[in-house]
Amino acid sequence: MLLKHWDFDEETVEVARSRKVWERDPGPAADLSDIVLVARLHGAVGTPEMHEAPKITEIPAFEKLPLGDIGPDESLALLREADAEVNEILQVLGVS
Numbered sequence: 001m002l003l004k005h006w007d008f009d010e011e012t013v014e015v016a017r018s019r020k021v022w023e024r025d026p027g028p029a030a031d032l033s034d035i036v037l038v039a040r041l042h043g044a045v046g047t048p049e050m051h052e053a054p055k056i057t058e059i060p061a062f063e064k065l066p067l068g069d070i071g072p073d074e075s076l077a078l079l080r081e082a083d084a085e086v087n088e089i090l091q092v093l094g095v096s
Helices: 010-017 032-043 060-064 072-093
Strands: none
Touching: 010 032, 032 060
16 A cells, blocks of 8 residues: 555556465566566575475466576576685685
C-alpha cells in the first residue's frame, strides 16, 4: 500500500508483492519480478533461508531467464574458480 501511495509504478509494486511467491508465473516472458525472485534465491545460498526456499531450478522464473547452464552447481564452481584466482593474485602480490 505504501508503494502505491507514493505512486510507484505497477511493476515495482508487483516486485514487492511477489518477492517470496516462488511459484509466480503470470506469463511466458520474464519480468522484473522474475529477476528479483531468482536473485533472492541466489542470494540465499549458504543462509538459513535457503533451507526454507525451493531449489532455484524449480521455480518458473528461473526457466524464463536466459541464464544458460547457470544453476546452483555451476554458481558454486564459478565462485570456487574466482576464489582460486583471487588467492593466486594475492600470492603474486605477496599479500596473505
